[in-house]
Amino acid sequence: MGQPVLMIDAGDLFGRRSRIDREQTRFVCEVTSEFGYDAIGLGEADLNYGLDYLREMIDTYHLPFTSANVRLPDDGELLLPEYLLVERGGVTFGICSVMDPSYQIMTMSAKDETYQVDDPTETLKGLVPRMREAGAETVVLLAHLGDSGGESILAAVPDIDICLVGHSRRPYRTERIVQQAALICSSYEGRSIGRLDGQFERGTGKLKAFDVVTTELNEAVADDPVMLERVEAFKVHLEEFRIASRGIYQQTLGSADESFLTDRECRKCHQDIWDQLRDSGHTNALTTIARKGLGDAPECLVCHTTGYVYIGGYDDKPPANRLRGVQCEACHSYGTLHARDGKWAKEARNTCVTCHDQENSPEFDYDTYWAKIAH
Secondary structure: OOOOOOOEEOOOOOOOOOHHHHHHHHHHHHHHHHHOOOEEEOOHHHHOOOHHHHHHHHHHHOOOEEOOOEEOOOOOOEOOOOEEEEEEOOEEEEEEEEEOOOOOOOOOOOOOOOOEEOOHHHHHHHHHHHHHHOOOOEEEEEEEOHHHHHHHHHHHOOOOOEEEEEOOOOEOOOOOEEOOEEEEOEOOOOOEEEEEEEEEOOOOOOEEEEEEEEEEOOOOOOOOHHHHHHHHHHHHHHHHHHHHOOOOOOOOEOOOOOOOOOHHHHHOOOHHHHHHHOOOOOOOHHHHHHOOOOOOOHHHHHHHEOOOOEOOOOOOOOOHHHHEOOOHHHHHOOHHHOOOOOHHHHHHHHHHHHHOOOOOOOOOOHHHHHHHHOO
């Protein structure tokens, strides 16, 4: 205790592409700012809500994001500071971050956003010497490259002292050395926290020896009572936000006495129809709008999911999130109302124009469209 501490993160601090997760991300950023991080690498998820939102979080909560290889495509300008210099215990640490170009960056912002992601190896070959010249005694890489990417970078760029791996699903629980660099990782989603206790040579910043401890944040670790109270209060706020975000599309239709069973239940008796429709536009309806950044827009979800405005219908929370896409019950109504006298099929025909209206589907013709999914 009492030793100098350097706090770093290798990226993907932000949540998934939905309004609910964006609101939750704001809370995560608020709490993260209080932890006193010295550097946060950029992951592809950190651009889920667009560059403006990322910059808003950085400015509002003073988050020390850094990235050396993600640029705007029009002028080639880096999105974030290329590297950071931080002094701890008489040692100057140079901290930089790179992302794997193969990771897909998708945003839910109103405008199309594309980014140029430079080759990580070539970026670091030019960057590390400049960091040394700027005074970095110990070079720390936040490698948002996954497990294999971190090792290959260290083999190609040997003048790195510590490499924290991001975009990994498993923590490294033992000391690992690649090309004289300490390779460390503490998993994802805050499931564990990693600590490297290092001895650094004064005057050079050379890492002479280190120990790694990874602590899983499970039931054995007691909740901080103050933080627990804040989290519980935020959960209440998030539920209020979730309901309010539906606007006029509240779940008011139908009956609490009936249930949507999902197409998994339909499949038990109608395997042939399920096979026929599983790759249809209906089945992939939610994916279609998600690709356009509209995967949580109520005005779209009402027609691209099953039962969105019905009691028990689609919601982003389990188990109702299983009703994604236009499943059987989107047309036929609650599975618990299943009738075998032909009424269920007739009900389906009457529902088509609910979504295929003049505004959203002006070329709709029942016979033509039915031929695409006839069953």
